[in-house]
Amino acid sequence: MPAFRPLMAAATLIVLGAGPLIAQPAPTDAPPPAGMGVHPMKHAAFAKLTVTGTGQATVQPDMASITLGVSTRAATAAEAMTQNAEQQAKVIETLKAEGIEARDIQTSGLNLSPVMDYSDQGQPPKLTGYGAQNSVTVRVRDLAGLGAVLDRLVASGANEIGGIAFARDDMTEVEDKARSEAVADARRRAEVMAQAAGMRLGRLISLAEVGSGGGPRPMMAMRAQAAGAADTPIEAGELTVDANVTAVFALRPLDAPDGRPAAPQGTTESAPEN
The missing domain is CATH 3.30.110.170 (Protein of unknown function (DUF541), domain 1)
Incomplete structure (x- = not known):
């Protein structure tokens, strides 16, 4: 068997040199x-x-988003839309007069629907007219004057305020x-x-x-009332x-x-x- 010893030694060297x-x-x-x-x-x-x-x-917030609008009612659909458009135009004019930029005013809702009377029980409902709603979402960047702006908007014809949400730019x-x-x-x-x-x-x-x-913060829903002598109090928190x-x-x-x-x-x- 001596003739095979070199081969065995070579095999051992290969295993050791295969890698760490x-x-x-x-x-x-x-x-x-x-x-x-x-x-x-x-x-x-x-x-x-x-x-x-x-x-x-x-x-601290530095701006507020307000959803406000105009709701009108008339005998015909055309009349309801016409009255609504005229009243909403005054509201938008007031917004711009208060320094609100056009980029901060966006129409968010427009609706026309029949007004039905269901008071007579056992009788089919009666059509009494049409109601039109037009709402806009407005960003107000001057929080200090927000209450006064709301009062002037109500005075100009806005009769619905859906809510106020505060944010920071x-x-x-x-x-x-x-x-x-x-x-x-x-x-x-x-x-x-x-x-x-x-x-x-x-x-x-x-x-x-x-x-x-x-x-x-979550928006708070409220209904606009006639403007009083004092500004509407607004707390931004x-x-x-x-x-x-x-x-x-x-x-x-x-x-x-x-x-x-x-x-x-x-x-x-x-x-x-x-």
């Missing part, structure tokens, strides 16, 4: 290959912690502040949970924003912006060295022999 053993470690539950004086690297699976964080920021800064608060909240929660579990927080694995919301994030962190044992998870108890890590 660390790149393809043997399974932790498999015995090391016979005849090789190398301990395979054993990697411990690390735990992951998923948390959510919420953030909130407030800001640029919400970028307050939205970013809410996001920062949400991320900080997620990390705080993760640190508390890691400490409670007897672990310490590792690196951030992933971070995503989910379903953030905020902005204008504050706008609240909410942000929500989901973060995934690695969890590491307290005694794990920085940079990688610790190996399971009872195992050793060693570099491959050269």
Whole structure:
């Protein structure tokens, strides 16, 4: 058998030179290959912690959106539309006289419908006329004078106000502040949970924003009344912006060295022999 020894030695050299053993470690539950004086690297699976964080920021509004309109009734459809158009034209003229730009005035509804009388029981309903409605959505950028503007609009012919919604022209800064608060909240929660579990927080694995919301308050519905001597009181309040994030962190044992998870108890890590 001496003639075969060079071939066996050559085969051993090919296996050792095939590539680093660390790149393809043997399974932790498999015995090391016979005849090789190398301990395979054993990697411990690390735990992951998923948390959510919420953030909130407030800001003063600098504009308001108002839905207002004119409702008229007449014996014929044509008459109802004519009266409505004349009255709505006065309302729009008043808006422009108050400094509202054309880009901030938009027609949001136009309706013509028959008016029926159902008071006689057992009798078919009777047509008593036609009703016309024309509404516009207006952005008012001068909140200080909003109450006075509303009063003048009512005096000019507007007899319906659907609601007021407050907003801010640029919400970028307050939205970013809410996001920062949400991320900080997620990390705080993760640190508390890691400490409670007897672990310490590792690196951030992933971070995503989910379903953030905020902005204008819900509109309040109201019916316009005749203008009085005092301006209609308007309170703008504050706008609240909410942000929500989901973060995934690695969890590491307290005694794990920085940079990688610790190996399971009872195992050793060693570099491959050269």
